Amino acid sequence: MPASSTKQRFGHLLDGLLPVLATLAALAIGAIMLLLLGVSPIEAYRAMLEGAFGSTNALAETLVKATPLLLVGLGICIAFRGNVINIGGEGQMIIGALLATLVGLSITEWPGWVVISLGLLVGFLGGAVWGAIPGILKAYFNVNEILSTIMMNAIAVQTMNFMLRGPMIDPAQAELASKIPQTARLLDAFRLPRLVPTRLHLGALIAVVLAVLVYILLWRTTLGYRIRAVGQNPSASRYAGINVKQHIVLALLLSGAFAGLAGATQVFGVNYRMITDGSATGFTGSAGFNGIVAALFGQLHPIGTIPASIFFGALLVGANKMQRVVQVPSALITALNGLVVVFVVSSEFWRRRRQRQRLSVVSEDEEEKLPLSMSEEA
Amino acid sequence: MNETELIRTLASIILQAAPLMIAVCGETITERVGVVNLSLDGTMLMSAMTGFVVGLKTDNVWLGFLAGAAIGALFALIVAFGSIRLRQSQVAVGFVLTLLGDDLSAFLGQNYTRIPGPVVKFMPIPILKDIPILGPLFFDHDIVVYFAFALVGLTWWWLFRTQPGLHLRGAGERPEAAFARGVNVNLVRYLYTMVGGALVGIAGAAYSLDVKIGWAEGHTRGLGWIALAIVIFGGWSPIRGAFGALLFGATKALATILQRTFPEVSVVAFNSIPWILMILVLLVVGSESTERVIAVMPRPLQRPLRRLLRVAPPMALGTTFGE
Numbered sequence: 001m002p003a004s005s006t007k008q009r010f011g012h013l014l015d016g017l018l019p020v021l022a023t024l025a026a027l028a029i030g031a032i033m034l035l036l037l038g039v040s041p042i043e044a045y046r047a048m049l050e051g052a053f054g055s056t057n058a059l060a061e062t063l064v065k066a067t068p069l070l071l072v073g074l075g076i077c078i079a080f081r082g083n084v085i086n087i088g089g090e091g092q093m094i095i096g097a098l099l100a101t102l103v104g105l106s107i108t109e110w111p112g113w114v115v116i117s118l119g120l121l122v123g124f125l126g127g128a129v130w131g132a133i134p135g136i137l138k139a140y141f142n143v144n145e146i147l148s149t150i151m152m153n154a155i156a157v158q159t160m161n162f163m164l165r166g167p168m169i170d171p172a173q174a175e176l177a178s179k180i181p182q183t184a185r186l187l188d189a190f191r192l193p194r195l196v197p198t199r200l201h202l203g204a205l206i207a208v209v210l211a212v213l214v215y216i217l218l219w220r221t222t223l224g225y226r227i228r229a230v231g232q233n234p235s236a237s238r239y240a241g242i243n244v245k246q247h248i249v250l251a252l253l254l255s256g257a258f259a260g261l262a263g264a265t266q267v268f269g270v271n272y273r274m275i276t277d278g279s280a281t282g283f284t285g286s287a288g289f290n291g292i293v294a295a296l297f298g299q300l301h302p303i304g305t306i307p308a309s310i311f312f313g314a315l316l317v318g319a320n321k322m323q324r325v326v327q328v329p330s331a332l333i334t335a336l337n338g339l340v341v342v343f344v345v346s347s348e349f350w351r352r353r354r355q356r357q358r359l360s361v362v363s364e365d366e367e368e369k370l371p372l373s374m375s376e377e378a
Numbered sequence: 379m380n381e382t383e384l385i386r387t388l389a390s391i392i393l394q395a396a397p398l399m400i401a402v403c404g405e406t407i408t409e410r411v412g413v414v415n416l417s418l419d420g421t422m423l424m425s426a427m428t429g430f431v432v433g434l435k436t437d438n439v440w441l442g443f444l445a446g447a448a449i450g451a452l453f454a455l456i457v458a459f460g461s462i463r464l465r466q467s468q469v470a471v472g473f474v475l476t477l478l479g480d481d482l483s484a485f486l487g488q489n490y491t492r493i494p495g496p497v498v499k500f501m502p503i504p505i506l507k508d509i510p511i512l513g514p515l516f517f518d519h520d521i522v523v524y525f526a527f528a529l530v531g532l533t534w535w536w537l538f539r540t541q542p543g544l545h546l547r548g549a550g551e552r553p554e555a556a557f558a559r560g561v562n563v564n565l566v567r568y569l570y571t572m573v574g575g576a577l578v579g580i581a582g583a584a585y586s587l588d589v590k591i592g593w594a595e596g597h598t599r600g601l602g603w604i605a606l607a608i609v610i611f612g613g614w615s616p617i618r619g620a621f622g623a624l625l626f627g628a629t630k631a632l633a634t635i636l637q638r639t640f641p642e643v644s645v646v647a648f649n650s651i652p653w654i655l656m657i658l659v660l661l662v663v664g665s666e667s668t669e670r671v672i673a674v675m676p677r678p679l680q681r682p683l684r685r686l687l688r689v690a691p692p693m694a695l696g697t698t699f700g701e
Contacts, residue, residue: 085469142664143657144610146416146469150603154653162646289477296470331485331595338481342474346460 019297022347026340033335037328044326051321052314058321060198064270066313068093068262068284070207072291073298073305074214075131075258080300081218082251083231088134088149089259089288091156095130096123096260097283098163100267101274104186105168112189119190120206120264127260128253130156135252139245145252153288160283164276182275192269201269210258214302227251259288285316293341315340385514387631393519395620395627396526397584401605402612402619403533404577408454410537410614411570412550412694413461416472419602420479421453421575422582427487429583430593434495442496443583450579451572453479458571462564465698476602484595491594498522498588522588526620529577533616546570550692553699563699578605607656611663613689622659629655663689 031041052062072089079086100123107115134152137143164181173180192201218224229237230247238244263284267274276282294312298305319333401418408415415421425446433442453475460471498520506517516527537543545566548556553563585598604626612619633648662668672683 087473137657137661140665141661142666143660144607144664147603147607147610147660148657151607151653151657154600155650158646158650158653162644166644292473293477329485329488331481331488334481335485338478342478346471346474 018347019344022343023340026336026343029339030332030336033332034326034328037332039326039328044322044328047325048318048322050318051325052318056196057198058317060196060200061317062310062314063204064199064201064313065285065316066309067201067204067207067269068266068287069291069294069312070211070305070309071203071262071265072259072287073295073309074207074211074302075127075255076292076295077214077298077300077302077305078218078227078258079251079255080295081231082227082247083234084135084138084248084251084255085146086131086134086149086252086255086259087146087289087292088131088152088256089262089291090284090286091149091153091288092127092130092256092259093263093266093284093288094156094160095263096127097263097267097274098160098168099123099126099260100264101168101183101186104190104267105184108187112187112191115190116192116268119268120261123264123267124257124261127263128257130260131256132249132253135249135256138252139248160274160276164274168274170273180275181277183273186268186272190268191272192265199270201265203265203269206265208306210261211302211306214258218302223250259291262287262291290316290341293344297344312341385511387635389515389518391624391627391631392515393523394589394630395623396519396523397581397589398601398605398608398623398626399526399620400522400529400584401578401581401602402608402623403529403616404450404574404581405605405609406574406612406614406616406619407533407537407546407577408571408574409609409695410550410692411546411567411574412553412692412697412699413458413567413571414468414472414696415454415457415571415575415578416469416606417453417457417475417479417602418578418605419599420476420483421450421578422479422585422598422602422605423483423596424453424479425449425579425582426586426598427483427490427593429579430495430586431487431490433583433587434490434493437496439496439498439587442587443580446579446583447576448579450582451576454571454575454578455568457575458568461698462567465700468696480596480599483597487593487595492592495592496587497591498584520588522584530616530620537616547692549699550694553694553697557699567699578602581605604652604656607660610689610691611656611659613663614692626652626656662687 027045031045034041034044051058053059072093075089075092076086100119103119103122104115107118110118130152134143134145134148137148138145161181164183165179168183169179170182170184172184173182192203194201195205216224218228226237226242226247227250229240229242230244231251234244237247266283266287274283290312291309294308295305297311298308315337319336322328323333401422405415405418428449429442429446432445433439436442456475457468457471460466461468501520501524503517503524507513509517516523535543537547545556545561548559548561549563549566549570556566557563582598585601586593590597605623608619608622608626611622629652633651637643637645637648668687669684672680672687675683
């Protein structure tokens with residue numbers, strides 16, 4: 001159709017630009033808020049850009065923040081492709097991190113790389129268990145996984161607060177009156193190696209490698225095919241001989257495992273201990289939730305989730321710098337992040353809608369159907 | 379614990395459960411019409427903040443409630459618009475709105491944290507409050523509690539005993555059939571999603587103006603999710619949902635009492651009880667194993683047990699309807 005090719009090309013260009021436009025729109029609203037607070041938006045946003053990309057250090061910080069988002073996001077890709085909604089990333093991260101910390105603190109004689117690998121593995125497995133529980137509840141007992149994962153988050157937070165204030169508290173803190181809920185520091189040998197002389201650690205590289213592996217898993221293996229088939233059409237999958245319940249559990253289990261690994265990576269790569277302020281997000285920094293958004297932004301594709309995570313990582317780091325430079329309340333930063341998230345995700349919806357409209361010219365029924373409906377819920 | 383203490387505890391459970399009952403009624407209406415408004419947690423935070431600030435600025439709690447209702451209806455409108463007009467996943471839209479409500483309420487309400495504000499006036503009902511036991515339990519409260527109970531009855535009556543209620547449920551069960559009978563399915567869905575959202579907003583404002591007075595970041599965090607779980611436990615019926623809300627309140631009160639009785643046991647164990655209980659409850663009402671257990675029960679028990687323990691969602695819940 002040569003007549004419409006220009007229009008088509010323009011359409012594709014618009015699709016590509018939509019997330020950028022959405023970000024700009026959100027930042028424009030943020031600019032109005034900044035003006036109301038009596039701060040120059042230009043100055044503020046310059047600080048933000050500098051904070052996220054301005055130097056090697058800034059860039060490294062962005063990638064450090066992006067790492068847990070990517071890991072959680074990879075798990076979300078698997079779950080959502082299997083049409084199970086995992087909102088339990090927070091809890092799975094916490095459990096993974098708790099177990100990894102236990103490994104790091106209790107085994108002190110073994111060589112560093114062994115303990116680190118073991119810790120990451122245990123974190124991975126811990127998250128897998130925490131994810132598998134709602135998976136089993138959904139597959140075999142028909143319990144809505146959105147709600148059960150939320151409840152599992154609450155239980156994980158309670159467990160963390162108990163462990164960090166009780167059995168796992170730093171002996172030094174236990175003697176002080178302040179009693180900051182944190183564990184002892186890991187041995188220096190148990191730190192994930194750094195890539196460049198910044199805080200950027202090996203975990204970032206691991207996450208990128210895993211993104212490729214998840215892509216292979218989902219699109220090049222039978223297991224991945226089955227998870228996606230169950231997500232697209234459970235009845236047809238059952239007819240084709242796939243054990244639907246088993247694959248629902250597997251999707252949530254894998255999803256939880258990646259979140260658990262994200263938690264373990266935070267311990268071995270960033271904090272070198274587990275610490276919390278007692279709230280749900282005190283340890284995770286909301287990565288368990290933001291990872292969902294990153295995955296949605298990356299169109300539930302593991303490779304697409306890489307740039308999406310970096311984008312949101314940059315937003316977090318840049319916003320921090322902006323707060324320091326122009327002295328705005330920290331709540332504005334969270335609000336600004338929230339706005340960007342809403343605009344970007346809704347632009348994504350709009351893009352898919354346009355895509356469907358184009359497809360519907362060819363056929364009414366050939367809709368690109370991402371497995372994200374709650375039609376067979378509860 | 380003596381008798382007066384017991385009655386006081388029970389009365390406080392009822393007060394604590396009242397906003398939850400209102401929110402559950404709202405979401406029940408929304409889901410009965412076929413829409414899942416997953417943004418409850420964010421909506422309640424936003425409306426709790428807005429209700430408190432408006433109440434404080436105007437020194438009028440009723441305007442606070444009105445503002446809360448408006449915010450709730452607005453959030454619900456976004457969910458409805460995303461689902462009906464843009465045909466997007468209600469889950470994704472609702473979830474993103476949850477995050478936004480949390481963040482935005484923290485930002486917009488930052489100058490109003492932990493300060494005294496207006497409070498709903500205590501309003502015992504004369505004569506009725508002097509009935510032994512029932513009086514102090516149900517008639518020695520403020521208007522939020524009375525409204526919650528009236529709303530439960532009204533919602534049940536509207537859903538199951540009126541023509542518009544039939545259309546409402548039709549749009550949520552079999553939209554095609556309802557459409558064929560002349561119901562404007564999408565209009566009905568817009569309408570009741572917003573009505574439900576407004577009630578959730580009132581529930582949020584009821585926290586900051588009455589039950590948990592004041593505002594702080596994350597003031598009602600978690601309660602929206604609890605409400606969503608109670609809607610399922612309630613089998614999408616406002617009366618059962620109200621019992622669910624009371625049951626949840628009772629568990630929390632019980633946890634507090636147990637904690638006082640056994641101070642040597644970690645707080646964590648008690649704090650986790652309500653959440654674990656919610657999972658178990660969802661497990662019982664949703665599981666097919668429950669059906670198998672009921673099947674081996676004596677025959678006369680089967681029907682009431684099934685009514686008590688088994689629930690099914692509206693058939694078209696979460697789906698879009700194209701005409």
